[in-house]
Amino acid sequence: MPPVAGAVSAVRRRAAALLAEWRVCPELVEDSLLVVSELVTNAIVHARPPAELRLSWLRGDHPAILRVEVTDAGPDPAAGATRAGIDPDEHGRGEAIVHALATRHGIQVHPGRVTRWAELVAA
Numbered sequence: 001m002p003p004v005a006g007a008v009s010a011v012r013r014r015a016a017a018l019l020a021e022w023r024v025c026p027e028l029v030e031d032s033l034l035v036v037s038e039l040v041t042n043a044i045v046h047a048r049p050p051a052e053l054r055l056s057w058l059r060g061d062h063p064a065i066l067r068v069e070v071t072d073a074g075p076d077p078a079a080g081a082t083r084a085g086i087d088p089d090e091h092g093r094g095e096a097i098v099h100a101l102a103t104r105h106g107i108q109v110h111p112g113r114v115t116r117w118a119e120l121v122a123a
Contacts, residue, residue: 004100007040007044008037008040008041008044011035011036011037011040011053012036012037012040012051012105013034015032015033015053016029016033018055019032019033019055019057019066022057022065024057024061024066024122025122025123027122027123028066028120028122028123029042031101031120032064032066032068032101032120034101035068035097035101035118035120036055036061036068036096037104038094038095038097039053039068039070039094039098039116039118040053040070040097041094042094042095042116043071043116044071046075046076047072047073047075047076047114048073048074049073049077050070050072050073051070051072052067052070052071052072052073052121053068053070054067054068054069054070054071055067055068055069056069059091063102063121063122063123064121064122065103065119065120065121065122066119066120066122067117067118067119068117068118068119068120069116069117070116070117071113071114071115072109072113072114073112073113073114074113074114092121098116098118101118101120102118102119102120103119103120103121104118104119105117105118105119
């Protein structure tokens with residue numbers, strides 16, 4: 001996904017279409033789309049491109065699990081410099097939102113890449 005205006009909403013729409021195709025339970029869809037939005041926004045605002053979203057719908061076991069992964073090229077050193085001009089009322093709560101909605105979440109660091117992931121469990 002390119003770091004351009006409208007990228008997050010476009011990714012969110014594509015994710016919503018995929019979740020509908022997979023027939024993900026409705027109670028999980030809104031929370032998962034919010035997690036998608038937060039992780040994608042984080043990658044676009046704070047990391048170097050490219051950013052890639054992967055969704056997995058694991059239905060084999062009960063309960064079903066939706067896994068959201070966003071991989072980017074790691075922290076953007078210039079992003080820290082722009083934080084001073086960011087309104088804290090508008091930014092900075094994404095990680096807390098992901099932690100509140102996800103059953104499990106984490107970060108995997110690979111050479112030249114960082115993956116932030118979250119799993120949401122269907123009720």
